[in-house]
Amino acid sequence: MTKTYKLAVIPGDGIGKEVIDAGMKVLLHMEKQSKGAFVFESDYFDWGSDYYLKHGRMIPESGVDQLINYDAIYFGAVGDRRVPDHVSLWGLRIAICQGLDQWANIRPVEFLPGIPHRLVHPNPESLNWILVRENSEGEYSGIGGRNFSARPDEREVAIQSSVFTEYGCERIIRFAFELARTRTRKKVTSVTKSNAQQYGMVLWDEVFTRVSKDYPDIETDQWLVDAMAARFVLHPEDLDVVVASNLFADILSDLGSALAGSLGIASSANLQVDKRFPSMFESVHGSAPDIAGQGIANPIGTIASAGLLLDDLGLHDEAAKLNQAIRQTTSEGVVTRDIGGTYTTEEVTNSIIKNLST
Numbered sequence: 001m002t003k004t005y006k007l008a009v010i011p012g013d014g015i016g017k018e019v020i021d022a023g024m025k026v027l028l029h030m031e032k033q034s035k036g037a038f039v040f041e042s043d044y045f046d047w048g049s050d051y052y053l054k055h056g057r058m059i060p061e062s063g064v065d066q067l068i069n070y071d072a073i074y075f076g077a078v079g080d081r082r083v084p085d086h087v088s089l090w091g092l093r094i095a096i097c098q099g100l101d102q103w104a105n106i107r108p109v110e111f112l113p114g115i116p117h118r119l120v121h122p123n124p125e126s127l128n129w130i131l132v133r134e135n136s137e138g139e140y141s142g143i144g145g146r147n148f149s150a151r152p153d154e155r156e157v158a159i160q161s162s163v164f165t166e167y168g169c170e171r172i173i174r175f176a177f178e179l180a181r182t183r184t185r186k187k188v189t190s191v192t193k194s195n196a197q198q199y200g201m202v203l204w205d206e207v208f209t210r211v212s213k214d215y216p217d218i219e220t221d222q223w224l225v226d227a228m229a230a231r232f233v234l235h236p237e238d239l240d241v242v243v244a245s246n247l248f249a250d251i252l253s254d255l256g257s258a259l260a261g262s263l264g265i266a267s268s269a270n271l272q273v274d275k276r277f278p279s280m281f282e283s284v285h286g287s288a289p290d291i292a293g294q295g296i297a298n299p300i301g302t303i304a305s306a307g308l309l310l311d312d313l314g315l316h317d318e319a320a321k322l323n324q325a326i327r328q329t330t331s332e333g334v335v336t337r338d339i340g341g342t343y344t345t346e347e348v349t350n351s352i353i354k355n356l357s358t
């Protein structure tokens with residue numbers, strides 16, 4: 001019996017369109033290779049900044065509801081110089097993540113063979129850590145406002161509040177511990193800034209201490225985010241599962257992927273862990289307007305995100321095969337300009353497809 005998976009595909013803006021093309025080409029190749037075991041039924045959504053300029057919103061009013069019945073969402077990137085970044089990000093990516101309660105954002109940091117990385121380390125390929133980002137509240141709760149905007153004398157006031165709930169902290173921290181149990185190292189490092197953020201992040205720390213008691217088999221560690229930034233560079237071998245708030249993990253994941261070689265290789269999954277709604281898979285990078293339309297965007301982050309998508313659908317062997325094909329491609333030196341190569345998006349994609357067949 002052929003299994004059908006319904007995919008909602010949202011290419012978005014800039015290189016989002018190019019890397020989603022690449023990722024879909026890979027997924028459709030894998031569908032063909034499955035010889036009828038599974039098929040993807042994909043619907044494309046033209047949501048993004050062009051849509052905004054036409055309709056005054058990034059997605060239709062019913063947009064989030066339209067996604068509910070899919071098995072997964074495959075997302076490119078959002079951001080266009082003609083639309084303010086906070087409008088495009090909140091109107092599309094965050095609207096979906098929060099609207100569908102995709103509360104766990106996982107972002108693996110992987111050192112791929114053949115890619116020049118930025119660490120002084122004897123054995124970079126032994127490094128492998130994963131950021132677990134709280135994806136529903138914290139600094140990205142969207143609570144606040146601007147006032148006194150009509151006053152002269154540049155006295156406008158803006159308030160941006162962070163929200164940390166015990167429920168939100170507990171579910172992401174528990175998720176991090178469960179994830180650590182599936183890994184060899186079995187360690188969770190919690191990152192906050194509770195010396196300066198004395199309410200929300202102290203609550204986070206307290207929940208971490210409480211939850212950790214349920215996982216005596218998992219090693220724990222707690223760091224302040226500034227020191228953790230240094231630790232990413234100086235002692236990456238200490239890291240396994242790193243759990244942090246929405247903002248901190250967002251920043252640390254760009255640092256991690258840059259250390260591993262480029263933002264262009266980093267994958268990510270916005271998981272609706274309870275399976276009430278579909279999860280969303282996307283690279284870590286944005287729409288990169290500086291290189292959009294040139295056919296040189298690195299597709300690896302988005303293709304590796306398709307691997308996370310396959311895993312989420314239960315296609316674990318296929319996910320492992322895809323990861324292996326990506327590693328084969330990078331070790332052959334078939335890489336884009338951001339990691340020192342000369343190959344195009346299409347050539348890298350075709351190489352991964354070729355390596356899937358061997």
Ligand code: NAI
Binds near residue numbers: 297
């Ligand atoms: P960015 O990630 O788009 O680009 C940062 C730098 O990395 C650029 O020099 C870009 O060329 C390079 N880069 C990124 N991805 C690459 C790839 N696949 N291959 C080769 N080089 C790559 O971040 P930036 O410039 O801060 O933001 C651009 C736009 O993207 C903004 O509108 C921002 O709001 C949006 N954004 C959207 C995100 C999303 O949709 N999830 C995440 C981050 C930013």
Ligand code: MG
Binds near residue numbers: 250251284
């Ligand atoms: Mg980011």
